[in-house]
Amino acid sequence: xxxxxxxxxxxxxxxxxxxTLVWLGTAVLTALSLRHEMEEVFDSSLEETAQxxxxxAVLEITNREAGDGDQRLAxxxxxxxxxxxxxxxxxxxxxxxxxxxxxxxxxDWTGPGFAQNATHRFYSEDTLQGSIRLxxxxxxxxxxxxxxxxxxxxxxxxxxxxPLTLAIVGLSVALGLSGLRRFRGRLAAREARDxxxxxxxxxxxELQTVGETLNDLLARLDAAFEAERSFAANAAHELRTPLAGxxxxxxxxxxxxxxxxxxxxxxxxxxxxxxLTRLSERLLxxxxxxxxxxxxxxxxxxxxxxxxxxxxxxxNAAGRLVLSLPEAPVLSRLDPDAFGIVLRNLIENALRHGxxxxxxxxxxxxxxxxxxxxxxxxxxxxxxARLTDRFARASTGDxxxxxxAIVAAIAGRIGGRLVLSSPRPGHAxxxxxxxxxxxxx
Numbered sequence: 348x349x350x351x352x353x354x355x356x357x358x359x360x361x362x363x364x365x366x367t368l369v370w371l372g373t374a375v376l377t378a379l380s381l382r383h384e385m386e387e388v389f390d391s392s393l394e395e396t397a398q399x400x401x402x403x404a405v406l407e408i409t410n411r412e413a414g415d416g417d418q419r420l421a422x423x424x425x426x427x428x429x430x431x432x433x434x435x436x437x438x439x440x441x442x443x444x445x446x447x448x449x450x451x452x453x454x455d456w457t458g459p460g461f462a463q464n465a466t467h468r469f470y471s472e473d474t475l476q477g478s479i480r481l482x483x484x485x486x487x488x489x490x491x492x493x494x495x496x497x498x499x500x501x502x503x504x505x506x507x508x509x510p511l512t513l514a515i516v517g518l519s520v521a522l523g524l525s526g527l528r529r530f531r532g533r534l535a536a537r538e539a540r541d542x543x544x545x546x547x548x549x550x551x552x553e554l555q556t557v558g559e560t561l562n563d564l565l566a567r568l569d570a571a572f573e574a575e576r577s578f579a580a581n582a583a584h585e586l587r588t589p590l591a592g593x594x595x596x597x598x599x600x601x602x603x604x605x606x607x608x609x610x611x612x613x614x615x616x617x618x619x620x621x622x623l624t625r626l627s628e629r630l631l632x633x634x635x636x637x638x639x640x641x642x643x644x645x646x647x648x649x650x651x652x653x654x655x656x657x658x659x660x661x662x663n664a665a666g667r668l669v670l671s672l673p674e675a676p677v678l679s680r681l682d683p684d685a686f687g688i689v690l691r692n693l694i695e696n697a698l699r700h701g702x703x704x705x706x707x708x709x710x711x712x713x714x715x716x717x718x719x720x721x722x723x724x725x726x727x728x729x730x731x732a733r734l735t736d737r738f739a740r741a742s743t744g745d746x747x748x749x750x751x752a753i754v755a756a757i758a759g760r761i762g763g764r765l766v767l768s769s770p771r772p773g774h775a776x777x778x779x780x781x782x783x784x785x786x787x788x
Contacts, residue, residue: 359520363513370512374505378498385494389485390461393470396430397483401472404434405479408442432483442479453482463487526550530558542569590624629749633737633756641685641760648676649784652683653711656690664698669706673713679784681715681761686784689757690717692750693780697721700778720779726769734767751780758782 428447462469473480526549547558597617661668697707701721710718735755738748758765771777
């Protein structure tokens with residue numbers, strides 16, 4: 348998978364490379380300009396030396412005795428001679444030279460001015476109508492060494508400045524995007540159904556419009572979800588009274604008639620109305636699970652709620668419910684009504700789909716983990732994976748298909764986790780639902 352670069356890395360890398368190229372470009376241009384200026388300085392020095400030496404050479408040559416010929420000046424003390432020179436007459440004969448000068452290295456006379464070969468730079472000057480000619484030589488290696496040392500002193504600081512610049516750029520970009528990271532952190536820390544506006548005051552000006560657009564989208568989503576929840580809750584609530592009235596009329600009809608076909612039809616209608624009543628109750632629970640308040644201010648003990656609900660459901664369960672509670676309180680900030688909705692849906696699901704007359708285990712641990720398990724047929728993995736979807740059923744029956752969806756919605760909002768297993772752990776059959784309710788749940 349191709350790696351995606353973050354905004355901070357892109358900005359830091361782009362600015363760092365841009366500054367590095369600017370530094371390097373400036374250094375190259377400075378080096379070229381400096382080299383040109385240094386060449387002019389060296390040439391000026393070479394020319395000045397020749398013009399200073401020539402009068403002295405003329406004075407020395409004119410004052411010595413005739414026939415002395417080539418005169419090689421001895422050094423006062425040993426030293427490296429960077430500049431060498433030779434003095435010739437108009438016929439090319441040597442009249443004078445410095446102690447380290449090699450006449451063979453000097454070119455033939457071509458007139459006053461600069462000349463250069465592979466190893467030396469020369470300047471020539473003459474006087475006395477060209478009868479005395481002076482040529483001064485400077486090794487090119489000496490020039491290159493001097494220029495190289497100057498350039499190296501210029502480049503070495505760049506080797507320190509470029510990493511320092513990159514570090515400063517990276518730090519500056521990181522500080523500049525700190526507001527964006529905080530914005531991202533606030534989004535990541537939110538619950539799945541928290542659609543409240545996200546503060547955008549600390550975002551950079553260029554990104555505030557993005558944050559405001561996101562908040563507008565969250566507001567529209569919240570309004571849409573609220574409308575859906577309100578419709579489901581209102582519809583379910585409004586259906587209660589007419590459904591109860593219809594059931595009462597059907598039950599009265601059963602008592603007043605003696606005709607078997609009419610009684611059978613009335614029983615079927617009553618069962619349908621009761622299923623519709625249960626569905627409306629589940630829709631109310633789902634609206635509560637998705638939009639209602641699920642936490643209380645102070646932690647409470649969940650054990651009394653579990654006992655009360657198991658006793659209530661156990662009246663019609665023929666002793667099938669087996670409740671296991673710890674001796675210590677099970678403290679949680681989960682609203683008792685919400686806990687009752689979770690426990691009721693899990694128990695009714697187990698009683699409806701489990702093996703008839705087989706016990707249903709209800710276990711609540713001190714760590715606020717609730718487990719409801721029952722014997723029964725094994726649920727296929729592909730069916731198990733979608734049981735928490737709305738109106739999903741493991742088999743054809745009279746269930747609403749909303750029980751596990753409601754439990755999953757509550758688990759998601761309180762930061763808990765619903766785990767469904769079939770077969771039960773340690774058994775070859777059955778079904779188990781386990782939900783973790785954190786202490787702050």
